[in-house]
Amino acid sequence: xxxxxxxxxxxxxxxxxxxxxxxxxxxxxxxxxxxxxxxxxxxxxxxxxxxxxxxxxxxxxxxxxxxxxxxxxxxxxxxxxxxxxxxxxxxxxxxxxxxxxxxxxxxxxxxxxxxxxxxxxxxxxxxxxxxxxxxxxxxxxxxxxxxxxxxxxxxxxxxxxxxxxxxxxxxxxxxxxxxxxxxxxxxxxxxxxxxxxxxxxxxxxxxxxxxxxxxxxxxxxxxxxxxxxxxxxxxxxxxxxxxxxxxxxxxxxxxxxxxxxxxxxxxxxxxxxxxxxxxxxxxxxxxxxxxxxxxxxxxxxxxxxxxxxxxxxxxxxxxxxxxxxxxxxxxxxxxxxxxxx
Amino acid sequence: xxxxxxxxxxxxxxxxxxxxxxxxxxxxxxxxxxxxxxxxxxxxxxxxxxxxxxxxxxxxxxxxxxxxxxxxxxxxxxxxxxxxxxxxxxxxxxxxxxxxxxxxxxxxxxxxxxxxxxxxxxxxxxxxxxxxxxxxxxxxxxxxxxxxxxxxxxxxxxxxxxxxxxxxxxxxxxxxxxxxxxxxxxxxxxxxxxxxxxxxxxxxxxxxxxxxxxxxxxxxxxxxxxxxxxxxxxxxxxxxxxxxxxxxxxxxxxxxxxxxxxxxxxxxxxxxxxxxxxxxxxxxxxxxxxxxxxxxxxxxxxxxxxxxxxxxxxxxxxxxxxxxxxxxxxxxxxxxxxxxxxx
Numbered sequence: 282x283x284x285x286x287x288x289x290x291x292x293x294x295x296x297x298x299x300x301x302x303x304x305x306x307x308x309x310x311x312x313x314x315x316x317x318x319x320x321x322x323x324x325x326x327x328x329x330x331x332x333x334x335x336x337x338x339x340x341x342x343x344x345x346x347x348x349x350x351x352x353x354x355x356x357x358x359x360x361x362x363x364x365x366x367x368x369x370x371x372x373x374x375x376x377x378x379x380x381x382x383x384x385x386x387x388x389x390x391x392x393x394x395x396x397x398x399x400x401x402x403x404x405x406x407x408x409x410x411x412x413x414x415x416x417x418x419x420x421x422x423x424x425x426x427x428x429x430x431x432x433x434x435x436x437x438x439x440x441x442x443x444x445x446x447x448x449x450x451x452x453x454x455x456x457x458x459x460x461x462x463x464x465x466x467x468x469x470x471x472x473x474x475x476x477x478x479x480x481x482x483x484x485x486x487x488x489x490x491x492x493x494x495x496x497x498x499x500x501x502x503x504x505x506x507x508x509x510x511x512x513x514x515x516x517x518x519x520x521x522x523x524x525x526x527x528x529x530x531x532x533x534x535x536x537x538x539x540x541x542x543x544x545x546x547x548x549x550x551x552x553x554x555x556x557x558x559x560x561x562x563x564x565x566x567x568x569x570x571x572x573x574x575x576x577x578x579x580x581x582x583x584x585x586x587x588x589x590x591x592x593x594x595x596x597x598x599x600x601x602x603x604x605x606x607x608x609x610x611x612x613x614x615x616x617x618x619x620x621x622x
Numbered sequence: 623x624x625x626x627x628x629x630x631x632x633x634x635x636x637x638x639x640x641x642x643x644x645x646x647x648x649x650x651x652x653x654x655x656x657x658x659x660x661x662x663x664x665x666x667x668x669x670x671x672x673x674x675x676x677x678x679x680x681x682x683x684x685x686x687x688x689x690x691x692x693x694x695x696x697x698x699x700x701x702x703x704x705x706x707x708x709x710x711x712x713x714x715x716x717x718x719x720x721x722x723x724x725x726x727x728x729x730x731x732x733x734x735x736x737x738x739x740x741x742x743x744x745x746x747x748x749x750x751x752x753x754x755x756x757x758x759x760x761x762x763x764x765x766x767x768x769x770x771x772x773x774x775x776x777x778x779x780x781x782x783x784x785x786x787x788x789x790x791x792x793x794x795x796x797x798x799x800x801x802x803x804x805x806x807x808x809x810x811x812x813x814x815x816x817x818x819x820x821x822x823x824x825x826x827x828x829x830x831x832x833x834x835x836x837x838x839x840x841x842x843x844x845x846x847x848x849x850x851x852x853x854x855x856x857x858x859x860x861x862x863x864x865x866x867x868x869x870x871x872x873x874x875x876x877x878x879x880x881x882x883x884x885x886x887x888x889x890x891x892x893x894x895x896x897x898x899x900x901x902x903x904x905x906x907x908x909x910x911x912x913x914x915x916x917x918x919x920x921x922x923x924x925x926x927x928x929x930x931x932x933x934x935x936x937x938x939x940x941x942x943x944x945x946x947x948x949x950x951x952x953x954x955x956x957x958x959x960x961x962x963x964x965x
Binding site: 446469 | 712716717767768770777779780781783784785787788790791792794795797798799802805809812888889932935937938940941944945947948949951952955956
């Protein structure tokens with residue numbers, strides 16, 4: 282049974298590699314554009330110079346090294362993290378509409394941030410980071426426990442709605458806390474946050490989180506592919522679903538927790554990207570996961586450039602830009618025939 | 623089955639909720655930052671109260687509670703209609719994004735006309751109009767996008783969720799452009815605090831409610847018929863799609879008017895019809911009035927809890943209701959049996 286399946290995957294591999302390389306080239310140019318574009322336009326030759334012959338005295342080189350570069354890299358890492366988190370969520374819940382922002386994880390982190398803004402005075406960045414992790418963990422555990430508790434197989438719509446209800450609950454609580462302690466605008470800015478404040482320390486937090494998350498995801502990628510065939514098939518092949526779910530959960534918490542703590546609530550990347558990649562290369566998770574990471578990086582870097590260009594000199598929240606890109610796609614998906622995946 | 627029979631069967635529950643509303647009303651009238659005893663309320667009503675008591679009762683508490691009752695009933699009926707027309711027991715103007723559409727329109731009007739700029743369009747009277755336009759626009763979009771040779775209940779929900787997110791994104795862009803004072807106001811409003819507490823807001827809301835609620839009752843028979851499979855109402859000569867559009871407009875109008883004055887209160891449109899159906903069965907002749915009463919009672923009670931729990935700070939009603947409503951919805955989703963209940 283396994284052998285013919287493996288053989289039929291062969292052409293897909295070539296296709297995946299091809300698309301992966303194409304996407305990587307685009308990511309490279311996206312990063313260059315992200316470094317060059319902004320309030321001050323910096324020409325590619327100056328960008329190049331700043332890498333090969335960095336001069337500390339030149340303001341543009343400083344700008345590139347301290348502001349533009351960490352922001353571009355942070356955007357790529359966050360995009361990759363969110364996309365992989367979405368892919369894993371969709372895989373373990375078998376819900377094509379799962380996304381960290383729809384299903385309650387982001388708002389869980391938001392609630393934790395609201396609590397820390399209200400009760401921890403002068404909260405350092407580390408406290409926010411820990412809170413965000415704890416909040417996303419709580420949200421993810423709750424949603425995933427829904428799909429585990431329920432005896433009958435829970436339908437994607439039910440899970441999506443339960444996640445939406447959970448999000449509403451979390452956001453109601455956090456707004457209540459924020460209003461009562463008068464930190465509403467702080468919270469709102471964090472939520473809409475985006476990538477504008479991304480500095481090198483953030484990149485160094487993101488990097489290990491993304492790498493570990495990616496490795497964990499790849500570890501269970503084969504099992505996810507089998508799970509996509511149906512739970513009976515997976516059980517028939519003697520696969521421990523609990524183990525896959527727990528590893529997946531840890532990966533999701535790690536990836537979305539890190540992304541959310543730095544960029545706030547950026548929705549729809551985790552929803553849109555896995556689907557687009559799936560359309561291109563099919564649903565072999567061994568390839569779906571790395572390609573989603575690349576595509577997610579690309580999408581967020583582009584969205585971030587868009588956020589800077591729409592209404593200069595003001596920054597449009599990047600979450601609004603991703604929602605504007607993501608919602609039409611969400612509508613398209615929900616109009617498709619059921620049983621998609 | 624007509625009105626008389628249906629009402630006589632559900633009269634116990636109707637009476638129970640009327641009593642509950644009256645009891646909560648009196649209790650809520652006497653509690654708050656400045657407690658006023660029951661005898662003092664009677665005295666004030668008779669005209670012998672202190673000016674302070676008169677101010678608190680007549681200018682602050684009474685209009686707010688009247689509004690709570692009106693928007694509770696309005697949102698509950700809006701939800702009932704939505705569930706009836708989509709044959710979907712999870713439909714709610716809040717979840718589907720109709721409230722968000724109305725909210726977007728209202729916040730946009732705050733942004734454009736401000737509250738203190740004194741233009742004609744910033745009068746409370748116009749808020750329901752803006753909200754209605756926003757609600758109707760979103761309802762039309764949801765209808766258009768979930769139409770694919772018919773309205774599939776699941777698709778309707780998902781499309782609604784999508785538009786909800788879209789409105790959220792637009793709201794976020796708008797809010798960050800506001801100055802902090804307008805922002806705080808908009809944020810409080812969005813969480814569903816009854817902010818328009820004065821009589822002008824009552825007068826701006828009342829005509830909508832007085833026209834739309836009887837209109838909803840008038841459509842009870844249609845909604846009963848719509849619960850059958852597509853073929854039955856068609857065979858009975860019902861123009862199904864045009865009736866659905868009409869009902870959607872009705873629901874959007876109710877939600878819009880209520881949201882304009884009460885802010886984004888979610889879950890009432892979901893909870894009230896459910897409880898009503900559970901208590902008196904699926905017949906709309908009896909479940910419509912009952913869900914209106916339940917909605918009014920819920921909002922009134924939530925408002926009372928909100929103003930007393932952390933006094934002197936107010937917890938917005940919308941938060942109290944979300945805290946009750948979200949777990950209820952999740953519980954319901956997880957415990958319902960198979961596909962017996964329509965998704």
